Amino acid sequence: MTTKKFISPVYNVIPVHHSRIQANTYNPNAVAPPEMKLLEKSIWEDGYTMPIVCYYNEDEEVYEIVDGYHRYTTLLTSKRIMERENGMLPVSVIAKNESERIASTIRHNRARGEHDVSLMSNIVAELVESGMSDAWIMKNIGMDADELLRLKQVSGIVSLFKDSEFNKAWE
Template structure:
């Protein structure tokens, strides 16, 4: 067996964190329907936590903010049997990235698994644009194509999202 210290992926350093020190982020656009949430509960009940909650550590608050794993987190919050079995602790893998990269990580994790709420995706694009991220950065880091980004910008109706676009004067 290899020495895990040679690996740099955060998953090799999972730590148990009291659920009271973990909180949701404000930007997750992913929603899980009740049947899938029931299935997630059954999975955690039968198999345990097989994937850690990915978090960013907020030093000033001594809290962990979720980047990925919100629904695994809420499963423990909503099910006393899971909370008791796990002694109120979640398996947490910590990443250290700036907010724009954490948002991109959340979206990549979600897109690899499921669907997104369009309105929340529009808000994410706006937040990333407000943070100075280019269309190319958003496309690369969130895994969407240029047409999808354009549609989200159009849906928003916010002219600010088009601020870095070059438009022709063909209408003149």
Template sequence: MTSPVYNVKAVPLDKIRANAYNPNAVAPPEMKLLELSIWEDGYTMPIVCYYIQDEDIYEVVDGFHRYTIMQTSKRIRDRENSMMPVVTIEKDISNRMASTIRHNRARGSHSVDLMVNIVAELVESGMSDEWICKNIGMDVDEILRLKQISGLAALFKNKDFSQAWVKDTNELEFYHHD
């Protein structure tokens, strides 16, 4: 397999859209710094997308904030002729989500609420906890915490649990008063 970075192409901004599952958040001061960086240095890294042939659209897997800068900075958009440097990956939705998380976790922090949604969607699509651990760099305890935060009992449907407590009849008699 050849790495996608060897196939960068210029894609019109209006043929790119954000995904609905990116849990990464960047504070306004860092966004201003990103805009300055892109202004001063140009785009030094392409964004990663999945091409949706039926819609003739590129959906962002990684690079949402660089994409956002192109949308919001007229001076950069004008200089770049509304074209984004893009590489594409061919993966199903679960693997694209995992790729987004890997990219984000390698760089910094992201939203717990959106991570809860992603874990829920992965579990509901049939991905095992082991798959999630392996593919998005989480450990079993992190997954458990996110499932607990979600409050969705369905996320625990394939788990065996021990009894939390067992009735002790001797103890009940001891506390029984007439």
């Protein structure tokens, strides 16, 4: 018996106009506004580095999103990205039934994980020690001032606070 060789869908990415793509009805993932802003910046600065994963619905002749809804909505809401990409998105197509697509969506969402606080603290320390300002770090990594302060505190490295101004509450 011969088994068919599996080829990962990412090797067959195709450009699809956004008007032929639709969201699924079951994605439980939500992204907070600061992360959406960072996603827009990431796509603007780096381009689309990951395709939208879709199922092709032959009956409706549309691509239904399995993973990448927020990359898709970023195209729809960012005029500059829409113009640069000519309304097109990179799509990787999977052929699965609805239950398998739902499972795939959940796996994609959960596999992204969370950032480790100590590793993020080390990254912040390296950036500060290399001369990057707090403003640069917040802008380019998508942090607010409170998060940056907490990560500096976690590091325990006093030098990270050398240029900080503190109020006189402790006097």
